[in-house]
Amino acid sequence: MSVDAELLPKKHMSAEEVASIVKAAFGDIILEDEIKDELVVKVDRKDILAFAASLKSSTDLKMNFLRCLLGVDRGESLEVIYLPYSLEAGAKITIKVPLSKEDAVIPSLYNVWAGCDWHERETAELFGVTFEGHPDPRKLLLPDDFEGYPLRKEFELEIDEEEESVSPINDEEDIKKIREASEAALKAGLEALAKSPNGIFARGISEKGYEVVPGADDKTIWINMGPQHPSTHGVFRMQLQLDAERIINCVPHLGYLHRGWEKLVEDRTYMQIIPLTDRLHYINSVQNELVFCMAVEKLLEIEVPKRAQYIRVLLCEMQRISNHLIAFASFGMDMGALTPFFYGLRDREMLIDLLEMITGARLTTNFVRVGGIKEDIPDGFIEEALRIVEVFSPKIDEYEQLITGNEIVAIRTKNVGVLDREDAIDLAVSGPVLRASGVKFDLRKSEPYSSYEDFDFEIPIGENGDAFDRYKVRIEEMRQSTKIIKQIAEGLPEGDIKAEVPRTLKPEGEIYTRIESSLGELGLYLVADGSPMPGRIKIRPPSYVNLRALPVMLKGALIGDVIMTLSTIDLCMGEVDR
């Protein structure tokens, strides 16, 4: 793996520098501005298109990477917030555009940043904002016949009443009643389905149609790769337009695992949200908790003790290895090689056991707390961690022996699913997918959080952006993670595991925090209003944004490449759908 490309961003512009440039060039259209963590400006909706276009094309602030786009309900009005970032200059800005609830129309920025696509569709369906000029304004996460705008404050969730079981238990009768009730519900559901306008095709095939590629005639066929897959990527549906064996178009459909996470958390206190963040990307639960707790800590200005920071990093890196093992396992399986799956999962058991030793659970850990971690590591943990590092490093060589040199793997994955560097940056792809396309950008190096600056590790990058490079980047990242774990296990400082925190957490303010999770940039925008429950939390899932790059990667591919490419993006639908 070549690590010769320059580490981005090349410089880190401070908020004041950005403010001076922006105010000088656009002083007239800015309504308000302030500098908190970064420059926050408020712009009217008629100026946003020009503003965004010139931010992207400006030579000092080449803001070519859109971190996130979200909507917020401010009670009386709505607001759309844009968060562009410059990969070369390290400049950040937050742009807020206020909208009224009745007339929530705003020009779409699809032509400026292609990464806006799905963020805008999601904001449109969840808040009722209309993005003018968006090429494909269908619903993304919600079913096509859903009515209402869920994330507006006036939309109330129906909460089931808690049942109290005071009646005595009679097994036979209870089971009989439950069976009858479920059969009745099934019948009612089928009748409702029969009456609905599109029947069982209610999702996805609507009159508006898909983006028909010019020049394709009726010889093409549409194939559906349904929500149930033989591969291990969760519930994800794709429609592929084929011309003989070549793929012309790919339409992804999401939302099969949508649980309304962002609405649920508005009803819970910060402590209660932590187990819920586990379940976003359920394999990397510590990283999800970490980004959430970091956001709250920044707003409350709490400093986490060193020991707690080191342990957080240790767990994050362990879960990074665990996630990459699963990516490796399903990579092999989707090609037809059954053994890497078992080897990967067998070795992952070691790491999961270690996780269970320290947190109590294998998957949903619920361990990171605001201000530190829940409890200290048990005895014998450091020795076990070092032993596992010793045992694990030769296993990575084994995996390479099995897959990397294999000629069949080479012909299956080289030059398959290629994502160009320019496309990758424009679509705001991040993580191993971005690094495999040749962009040396890693948040652990550019904006170190939680003491990452104390550790010595490298960032592997790829050259071609094909499936093989993504696989190779993940293998190298596993090696670097074992290096970090070794450094932590050998040099864990003494100290507290938790800072002093107020009994009830009532942060105030707004912040966007991001960390480098195993899949890419995991971001969290927190709107806190001083009450024990948050006002709005928006998660920017890395695999959601990476998945948007799938149609671009599949242009001109064959059917046999579809599954390969999909598995190297490394999805987790829990995160994509929330």
Place this chain on the structure above:
Amino acid sequence: MFLIRMGISVLAMTAFIFTTSLVLMWMERKVVGHVQSRLGPMRVGFHGVLQPVADALKMMAKEAYIPGNVDQYIYRVAPYFVFIPSFIILVTIPIAPNLVVRELSIGIFYIISVLAMTTVGIMMAGWSSYNKYSLLGAVRSVGQLISYELPLGLVTISVVMMAGSLQLSDIVTSQKVIMGLQVPYVVFQPLGFFIFMVGALAELARVPFDLPEAESELVAGYHTEYAGMRFGMILIAEYFNMFSLCAIASLLFLGGWSGPLLPPVVWFLIKTYILLFVLMWIRGTLPRVRADQLMDIGWKFLLPAALVNVGYTGILVMLWR
């Protein structure tokens, strides 16, 4: 007499086919399991020996439905076309010097031609299923099977040239004797052996060429619409074809039943089962190639190599005469 003899041989062949298929099913699951650091079936019988029996019983108990839109006649007949060739091939395979159902003087030629009949069965199954994925799978597998028969045939020609006869038992007995030991043909034709094994993998539709039954690909294969015992027949045919082709490989290249000390039948079975083990080992290791790459390998690599092999064998034979 003739009828009695035929009856006994038919019964013996059927029993042999079914037992071998069951043994192979068990062996595959165990070998692939151990390659993957796990145990394989353990519960049903001692170390899972009765697992294939349980699978067979399950398959017989399943509802053998016939979808409404299929071509009724062809759908019912197709599994037989897939199954019968393996039966017919077994007729001519000599297990020991005199243990063969019917010796044919054109033995190997007959086998190669009958193998092609399986292709017809697969095409019938895929076409009659009225399912576009079945059809695509059948078309692909027919293309694969046809392309790989050519290198297979050419390599057999090389062995026949060295042996001087098409009859299988003659091929075994005509191995050159060097220093008192019979030298199997693989020593003289390593390339030929390699081509034969790769061609056999493609004929059997096994990894790395198992597109017809690939699970994680888009199409589900020609036998999607089959259930119950019809599917069981197709499955048994697949496993037994594995045995047949490995038996032929061991007869042609590894010297069949020749070997010191042990009885000939045992040697034959040992050699065949070693080749079967190699097949299952490959299944546990290698990934699958893509459809177009499969055809590339068959036509651009194997066929020229087989022709080169024929040329080389010709030179070798001339030098020996």
Place this chain on the structure above:
Amino acid sequence: MKGIVEGMTLTLKHFFSKPVTVQYPKARLEQKDRFRGELRMVIDPESKEPHCTACGLCAKACPDRLIIIKTEKVDKKRVMVDWQFNLGACMFCGLCVEACPFGAITMSKEFELAVYNPKRLHYNKERLEERAITRPKKKAAKKEKKPESDKPDVAKKAEDSGKEATPEAGTQDKQDKSIDQEKIKEDSTVHKEDISAQNTVEDKKTGSSSGDENSGTTQLKMEDPEGSNQESENKED
């Protein structure tokens, strides 16, 4: 070909090595100490009474609001009548265990909890007491240390805690932690599953120093309608 051959030698090596399968359910693996399994109540081995004082912190902590506590006032002190909880909806996060200041609930290592009748997953006090873990409240009865001084300590702590009228069970339990934290670890009657409860109890105690501060904050918690954050209490709001 070289890559393929290397891969195949690796798999051959694995073919001849020992498989890693553990044949469940005949052979089982042991869970780690901190494993978060089924929620269990902790009762006193002698009096068979739960340690729970119905403070309601666990009910406030649960993210899904699955715990329902029914109390009634008996002789001017609050007594727990029923403690209901829906195991079917529980996500095994352990926030309730972390919140309980008395260690009255804990998470066991039990995870094979499937039932045929879903109503059996709605636990109430009787069902929990059937499956409860025992941990003694009074240290003095088991160990021979400080047999006499227990009583005066009880009286003293009772006076200090002031705000709450002193039910015998409740305050004694509160003092247990401040007096006998180390002894709890050594006590042989404590089951392994209790260690997680002990750990959380002890961590909480790194912050606060004495029992009465605990009771004071308990009272405050009951009236506070909003927050239910059980961090280590160093600052009073």
